Amino acid sequence: MPNLLIVDDAKFMRMTLKNMLNNSIYNIVGEAENGEEAIEQYRSLQPDLVTMDITMPVMDGLSAAKAILGEFPDAKIIMCSAMGQQQMVIEAIEAGAKDFIVKPFDGGRVIDSINRVCKM
Template sequence: MKSVLIVDDAMFMRYTLRKILEKNGFMVVAEAENGLLGVQKYGELLPDIVTMDITMPELNGIGAVQLIKQINPQAKIIMISAMGQQHLVREAILAGASNFLVKPFSEERFIEVLNSI
């Protein structure tokens, strides 16, 4: 069972992602509401996969990806961006993100991306 860390400032999005993940056989090991906490929790737990929002307080998703990659260059991170943030997706991939999703996305697409990395 793959372990997942969810990093998103929106409680509703964290709840939604957790439900989808658990329903599809993933184990959510933690959630973080900003990039700084996400990096800290990644370092403590070393999950198999991280889902990372781009726009968050304290530290945005791109900065968090860069710090996580310093901890583990092999980290698997899926960036999740809102419509209109596509220009940030390129930055996220250059920072080391493994893949990305643009909100809104279907459950099937989310699981497909998770299984692809």
């Protein structure tokens, strides 16, 4: 069962993702609400996949993704963005993120993306 780390500063968005994945084959091992927490959680949990929000306080998702990928080149990160953040999504993909999902989340799209990235 693949382990997931969910990173988003909005508790509501973390809950939304957890609820979408509740009856799936994924195990949510941790949550973080900013980039610094995401890096710490990644180091301690070594999840199979991370969903990473782009816009967060303390440290944004793009910086956190770059830091995680710098330390763990095989990390699988899916960026989560609101409309209008295309440039940051492109930067994240160039930095090594595997995919992106757009908010508001579409349950089918989220599961498809996670399934696809986990098989990479």
